[in-house]
Amino acid sequence: MKLIISNLTKTYKNGVKAIDNLSIEIGTGMFGLLGPNGAGKSSLMRTIATLQSPDSGTITFGDINVLEDNMSLRKVLGYLPQSFGVYPKMSAEDLLDYFATLKGISSKADRQKIVKEVLEITNLYGVRKKNVAGYSGGMKQRFGIAQLLLNSPKLIIVDEPTAGLDPAERVRFLNVLREVGTNSTVIFSTHIVDDVKELCNEMAILNGGRILKHTTPLEATKEIEGQIWTKIIDRDDLEGIEKTYNVLSSNYNPDNTINVRVHATEKPAVDFVQAAPQLDDVYFIALKQDEPVVA
């Protein structure tokens, strides 16, 4: 099933255009939505998740007109917001039972069955009697996945799920997500490029409410094959280099020198070395092109 978004626009009361005439098609599999903080990722995802209505535009998922018939979408939707709370003094088991009820599972036996399963999938079965409010960040995020699975969703939207997770939790989380994503559409926003690289078969870069690039991680890096150059420079030279070249990133080395990565179709200068393109580079190139031109 395909998610088709066309000409979506949303302007907030304070004048910020969070989504700007956005159109995109997303198919089955993992879709990574990459963008810096404030790019409009959450706005977009909330809009798809029926929590917010756009000013204009349409969204369809399969034959569901999302904006007109949000109940039909909610039946197949699994949503994990960027941050969420839980009712205090309720155990994971009780809360999941509560969500299962909200999601329309009427029989008690069914609820028990599926709650047990999602707890096992997310490795929370051992702590199912503990209050969710007392969970650590990773556990809570896994709980988020657990509740999302309750209605066997076809469209899964997860908003920056890996932020703040420790490496082990992150890996585990991504594994579960990947497992879920084999048969459904998973839209997954992040500002961590690695998440996308490791997981997604499709991706888009979003900034200022617009899609800057819609591609696949492989294709994206292939596209800039041979256009990434790197050089180790002294701190004092940085400003000059930034002026002269299209610097994508610069980071310190332990010896106080700086590594710069530059985008150029041809070798910018003799002392630049060609580097293997990374997804980061794609990301920065896209953002760079979108930056307001300073006169």
Next chain:
Amino acid sequence: MFSTIFKYELKYWIKKPAFYIYMAIFLFLALFIAASSAGIFDFLTISAGSSKVVNSPMGVIELFNGLTTFIFFLFPSIIGLSIYRDYKSEMHTILYSYPFTKANYLFAKFLSSIVIVTLIVIVIGIGMFIGFRLPGTNQDIVGSFSFITYVQAYFVYIIPNILLFGAIVFAVVTFTRNIAAGFITVILLMLIQGIVSNLLSDPDNRFISALLDPYGAEAANYYTRYWTVAEQNEQLLPVKGVIIYNRLLWLGIASLVFGLVYKFFSFSQNAISFSFKKEKSERVTKSNFGGITRINLPKVNYNFSFIQNLKTTWKLSNTDLKYIIKSWPFISIVLVGLIFILISSTALGQMFGTKTLPVTWQMLLVPGSSFSLFINILTFLYAGMLVHRAKIERVNHLIDATTIPNWTLLGSKLVALLKMQLLMLLVIMIGGMLIQVYNGYYNFEIGHYLYELYVLNFVHFVIWALLALFIQTLISNPYIGLFALLVIAIGMPFLSAAGIEQSIFKYNQGPGFSYSDMNGYGTSLSRYFIYKLYWLIGGLVLLIYTALFWVRGLPHSFKERLQIAKARFKGGTIIAMALLSISFLGLGYKIYHENNIVNRYTSSKEREEQQVAWEKKYKKYENAIQPRIVSAKIDLNIFPKKLNFTASGDYLLVNKSEKAIDTILLDHNKYPSTFEFNRENKLVSEDTLYNFDIYKLKQALQPGDTLQLHFTVKNKPNTILRKHSPVQSNGTFMNNMELFPSLGYSGGELTDDKIREKYGLGKNELRPMPSDSTALGNTYIANDADWIDFEATVSTSEDQIAIAPGYLQKEWVKDDRRYFHYKMDHKILNFYSFNSGRYEVKKDKWNDVNLEIYYHKGHEYNLDRMMKGMKGSLAYNSENFSPYQHKQARIIEFPRTGGGFAQSFPNTIPFSEAIGFIADVDDEDDKGVDYPFAITVHEVAHQWWAHQVIGADVLGATMLSESLSEYVSLKVLEHEHGKSKMRTFLKDALDKYLTQRTSERKREKALMYNDGQGYIRYQKGSLIFYALSDYLGEKKLNNALKKYVEKVKFQEAPYTTSIDMVNHIRAITPDSLQYVIKDMFETISLYSNRIVEVKSTELENGKHKVDIEFNVSKYRNDEKGKRFYAEKGGDSITFKTEKMKKPIVSVPLADYIDIGIFTEEEKEGKKKEVELYLKKHKITEINNKISIIVDKRPTEVGVDPYNKLIDIKSDDNRRKL
């Protein structure tokens, strides 16, 4: 650092719109209340005139304090929020690592929020100041502006209260990090205040309750309780004694609370939590290596059907209910509420220190309006909590993205709220039954409990719940929502002050209901249910609006919410809305139609204007000579099942005057009637508004001629919304005045002189002076008859007994109806009653007089006491005054819903079920009066004091009937139960007299010239005649009265007056006591007697010498309560010691005052007071020192120790040694 935080906080508030909204709300409230009390709505509703100045110091402080109470509900979100905000925004994680001290932080936060609150409160003062003076207010009742009054209110009462309640709320919110907790604290404090004042309601506890009342109102009341209207208007509230102690005490407690906050507050990241079990600690690690699992979700069924959603609604409501029940605001209110109920029950229906039996209807009254306010507050609070909880806990995005329909979510919250209300109502039922069990009363009427609580009360709360969900959904902050709801709920009834009187315009208002054992809910329920149905439909309309505006997903701007609501408004919603709106408006119109078009609706303003027009139009007939009724023969049919009556009657009228009469002024009532005279006549004026018709006789009625009037009366058919007859299904009680026509102008004029002036009417003297010999032609009972022959046939349904004055001539049954024919063998006043009910009868005899009590089955408890009362009264009166004129005396019970009184008709005494039949008299308890006995004695005494001696319709007439009946009641009580029981009665009478005279609207006159106020004719009258019998001797006084009775009983016009009776008493009063007559009858005189110092020394012979220093002073009040200390031209006496700031002033004294010395003796294990010495001393000075030698060791000394005299401060007359 302090000033940085302090300034930051102030800036925060000053920039916030809420600050200005609060100010605007309070400004409006203060303006509205002040202006309406000063009569700005006089053009819409009844005039606010009165002899009270509305902005007197007392008035200002009461209003100021009252409005400030509202602001306590804002404390959690202003004072509580100051620190909570840092938690909520998680600012505290950064802030608490900054280098400022705890003191800086706490003081700055606390003081800044206190400043904000005091600023909002200043607005109340400004609002009041302007409100009293808005154009359109009546400046006659507004005094000049007194700045000091406002300052005093602000600094003595309001700021300390703000500090106290602020500190407590600050502490609670700071420690619990929970605004709701702060809120509940405010409610609990109010509850506790209620409990304390309930526990300490006894006058003996007034000092303690003055000290303990956190608001300080009781402390002020301690001094101002007995202030007369003049004193209230003029005097500043004192700042002395217990007021200062009270303020210091509570300021101390406030500082203590704040000190505790300071001590225990720490810059920690987590709220303090209390845990009763100690968790054992362990090292926790999590597994960091997880494999890849295959996801294979089990197949489950998803059901999105309507039925399933209904089931889900129920299931979710249980989750919500669990949350409510587990939350401690709920728990604490339930607990404190239960305690409140149990404590309230200690003074259950108490009269004269005696409780009533804990019957179920009485139990259902215990929670009263305060408990239903708590149910409402919980409803308002949890409506907000349930609506906003998901958002507050940030679960809303998870929930909102599920398939649950909005209506299911909303429905589940509504159902949870209703279940909570049901639980609260269960608390009332359990509380009631606990009290019943505790009192050994096991007649549980579970059905009655369930019906009243779960049907009648529940529907009322449901309607509030619907409004609560609506408001809480519209307003995004649950505490502001709560505040708005409180203002609506408390303010709604007050809309009447602005002329909005009809209930259909005021949410969830309408007629109430009340229950009596005899008549159940009577006929009130059909109207109750129709209004509740109307508002329930109104509430459901709101529920649809709530659903339309329900927030799903991100919080929206209001504009967006409007758009969403519009989008949601389709299909079934439109149909439901249309149907509900049509039914709401339709039913509303039906009610409006019934009340305004089918029946004439008279607003209170119109009523006032009609009174004026009535007087202007018909007063000229006041002295028109009319024939007098000399006999009445009545046929009355009562239909208890259909609640109808039909009646016909024949009056025989005689022209007793010396002039011919050609005009008959017939004053009748609103019932459909026909009138027929036996002489040719013409109806020259028919007034359907005042029901005052004028007939012209073709041939004038010559002196001595007779005229017959035949009339028929029936009620209009009853409708479901209106009952047009006074008939009850069981326990009907009607009298001739409400049913049958009378002759001549009947008075009923406006009494307030200021309002009269507004309408161009002269001052109203109410009645002529007794010295006006031209005004003695009528009794105060009737102006169209003297003594009449009476005969009546009354029919009722077969299962009931019908009673009218007279002797039963015949009783028969015909066509399923029972007939009773009564006839009087003796002339009676034109004043008779009709009763009908399913009665049991208890019979007895006193000499040859038949005694009967017609009572409701199950109300047997006090029949013997009442029988004894009848006998005691018959004996005392006939022995001391004159023989009993009848051969029977009957008491007839009537439902409490008809009133809580008894009334004495000729040998027939209707007696409310509430004032004796279910009294729980404890003969062992000296503080409890056997009031079933006492009231019976009083009513039977009226057979002499009203039915033999009847005063002319002039000032002071009620002294001859009510005061004397009360005197007899006291004397019989004293002979039956002993002197010690009298103190409760006398103290109660004194307190009621002194209290009730403070709300006098017109004037207070001396006893023998009184206007008929209850507090004068009953309370003051009983005190005075009791004291008089003490001064003169009971026998001597009664002999004088006997002479008087012999002279005036059954007399025709001119009728007797108080002057005549007082003269009889004066004649037997020795010269030395003539002053008593003046003090008691002719003037309003009050004592202020006090023991100053007492010392007792044991003498060598084993006796004891008691040195007593005491003060006696006396002053007089004028009509308005202004004090006078001189008889004539500055002859007052004074006393002043160096310590005193102001001298004591008194009217010249030559008074005889009791000095008593007491000791305690043990009798049967109980301590009893024994008189060692009691003697009247002649007192001529204010300050007196005497020495008395007594035989035993004294324990207590008193000046006027039994409070026989009217003493403005009765609790300092005795001193314990």
